[in-house]
Amino acid sequence: RFILPFPPGGGTDTLARIVGQKLGENLGQTIVLDNRPGAGANIGAEIGAHSVADGYTLTMGNVAHAINMTLYAKPGYDLVADFAPVTLLASTPNILVVHPSVAAKSVQELIALAKAKPGQLNYASSGSGSSAHLAAELFKSMAGVNLTHVPYKGGGPAVTSLVGGETVVGFATAPSVLQQIKSGRLRGMAVTTLKRTAAAPELPTIAESGVPNYDANTWYGALAPAKTAPAVIARLHAEFIKIMQSADILDRIAVLGYEASTTTPQEFAVYIKAEVAKWGKVVKATGIRAD
Numbered sequence: 001r002f003i004l005p006f007p008p009g010g011g012t013d014t015l016a017r018i019v020g021q022k023l024g025e026n027l028g029q030t031i032v033l034d035n036r037p038g039a040g041a042n043i044g045a046e047i048g049a050h051s052v053a054d055g056y057t058l059t060m061g062n063v064a065h066a067i068n069m070t071l072y073a074k075p076g077y078d079l080v081a082d083f084a085p086v087t088l089l090a091s092t093p094n095i096l097v098v099h100p101s102v103a104a105k106s107v108q109e110l111i112a113l114a115k116a117k118p119g120q121l122n123y124a125s126s127g128s129g130s131s132a133h134l135a136a137e138l139f140k141s142m143a144g145v146n147l148t149h150v151p152y153k154g155g156g157p158a159v160t161s162l163v164g165g166e167t168v169v170g171f172a173t174a175p176s177v178l179q180q181i182k183s184g185r186l187r188g189m190a191v192t193t194l195k196r197t198a199a200a201p202e203l204p205t206i207a208e209s210g211v212p213n214y215d216a217n218t219w220y221g222a223l224a225p226a227k228t229a230p231a232v233i234a235r236l237h238a239e240f241i242k243i244m245q246s247a248d249i250l251d252r253i254a255v256l257g258y259e260a261s262t263t264t265p266q267e268f269a270v271y272i273k274a275e276v277a278k279w280g281k282v283v284k285a286t287g288i289r290a291d
Helices: 011-027 039-049 063-071 107-116 131-143 155-163 174-183 230-245 247-256 265-286
Strands: 002-004 033-035 058-062 083-098 122-125 148-151 169-173 187-191 217-225
Touching (some): 002 011, 002 039, 011 033, 011 058, 011 155, 058 063, 058 083, 063 131, 063 265, 083 131, 083 174, 083 230, 083 265, 131 148, 131 217, 155 174, 174 247, 230 247
Parallel strands (some): 002 033, 002 058, 122 148, 122 169
Antiparallel strands (some): 058 217, 083 169, 083 187, 083 217
């Protein structure tokens, strides 16, 4: 069972379905993808953390879980203590998008519009404490604008609201909005990382669009319950590495905006601790609270 703490349609779900299918083939096992959204990704993570540590239940962790360690007083699990990291799998930028009805055609024009209409532009995120939420709050802080947050229970519902015009600004993972941008249903403004993404090289970075040093990305990784045997972790790690190094998988995820970023279990453990500390500082500095 591969627990996905988000609903179908977002970046976590899309990557898990690609990787999970290959994992099942390699292991000769049926992989059940179990979407357990809610509470800013805490519900699924709590279920995964307290599952039987026999190697048959994995959780797709992402940056939201590192953020939640500070954002929530009682998330229901400890990302460091309750999980055995298997490997980091991939990362992707968030993309700042707007509904076509928005007059702004660039980041600078959007900033000017937001300053002219403080609090009147609603932005969608994949949930309170998600990477999209933090990316937007960091943008608000650094650009000096006031946007109103509308959290959804995952990237899929957030993008649906944007396409439908219920919200007009969004920070969403590249896999969840690239097709909408290409079809013209959303307007791509900029990516949130310091480097442009190969999946949409025409989009500038927010940093080069007038908000210097702005940087926020989303990562995804496989986690097992904390007491899973080292030999089991090693086997799972080896299989994930094979998958993430295969040419067909690399081609499939690159088109969607993902970049493979594999690690050893030990490296992933160090990375997770660093991410908890990094985003903890952002949460405290911006005053964000789970809402």
